[in-house]
Amino acid sequence: MPVVPTTDGSVHYEADGHGPGLVLVHGVGGDADKAFGHVVHRFGDDRTVVRPNLSGSGRTTDGGGELTVDLLAGQVAAAARAAADGPVDLFGFSMGGAVAAATAATRPELVRRLVLVGAIADMSGPRARFNFELWRDLAAADFGLFKRFATLQGFSPEVVDGFGHDGLARSLEDEWPPGVARQIDLAARIDIRGLLPRIQAPTLVIGLGGDQMAPVGQSRLLHAGIAGSRLVELDGDGHMDWFVRPDDIVKLTREFLGGGGNGC
Template sequence: MAVVEIDRAKVSYRVDGHGPGLVLVHGTGGNGESNWGHLVGRLAADWTVVRPDYAGSGATADDGQPLSVPVLAAQVVGAARAAGAAPFDLAGFSLGASIAAYIAAEYPDDVRAVVLLAGFASGADSRMQLEFGLWRDLIRTDRRAMARLVLLTGFSPDFVRELTVQQIEENIDAIVSGNQWEGMARQVALDLSLDVSEQARRINKPTLVIGCTQDQMVPTAHARALAATIPGARYAELESGHLAPLEKPDEFVRLMTDFLRAGKQ
């Protein structure tokens, strides 16, 4: 674990592997280890994999003020530069996809190619406001219920059905005890207000947008709209719930690495 200071925030990040840079940006309530750690072994032979924890997650410490996409983007880019990984390929998941889209537009000299998984350009529509508003309220009032909701809506019904009752309870316990709840609340507030539509229209890097067909958190229409907004973007889908890095890790890695390697040929 390394730390770099960026605008008075001490941003933690992990670096693994050798080769060109690949920066992985986690989602709301996650961090570089929980969202991506189990994938590093599949990637580190071909890339220098950088996994920053932006503010509100992991070991990163900041002033506790409301978050913004520009602030989190600067933290991600700063960590990648500190790791010596720029220019880099860039993959973002969920909120991390919004941040990655912003980085691709605003830091073009640092980015080679972009992969956006289960992403959204704006949280303004009524369903997203209902979803993230419920998250905000449960984080304040009933964190165990929030953990149950994450499992229920984060994975596909078939995936959850295959878990035993004991496994479900163990996962709920792990979420309740391991989550950085105050940080997640700040990230949810950003989910409710962000809009990177203008940046998405300005992305001029090779881009793959991946939607998840059984996504109950960020419905697939958001990924399709994001792909339609980005000039020349490719679009693909995974038969998965929102938490595709956990539910379909092999399929996600295959889609991402095939795309990134094709761009190098």
């Protein structure tokens, strides 16, 4: 897997396929393979699919200080420029949506189109802060307990039942990246509202109606703040349902990226 240097470290990323660049940006607890390994083949037939590991995931390194959105946006930009020719399309999931939006706002020449799925924009409200503080405390006290809570909160009841007892037990054996605590800390502090009016790229916002981690109000906030953006809400989908049933999101994304204009 290739690595590109940055001012205070290096970015570890994966790249597959050929054609115009599509950069997929993961969220808290994800990495290049865990978050997007199940959909690379859905895009790689006509695109170079680039998946950077943000700080805390993979072998990406940084100065070791507190994570910031600007730091992670710089990592996304570095991987995009190293792996693709010219402007790229950006797809951001969860916290990766905030990072992708910040990348588009601060580096408009780099981003052709932007897709934000189950993304967060402002975690300063009481419920959001309470939620991520609970994540932080559970992860610090008992990471196994945190994983159980994240599973219940992240997937819709239908998907959890669909795992079955054995499948659910296996899902809790998944490895999380070693730097997840730093990512949780950043997620709890995110507020990119001031950047949204600077986004020039045509944007598709996909909200998940059953999302408890990034409630659909976050997607509506993104839509309201990004001029000309399109909002699609998928009723009933939980935050992490996309890992087991990605078809609707893949279809919406491919249609948007393949079309002209902003898809409104």
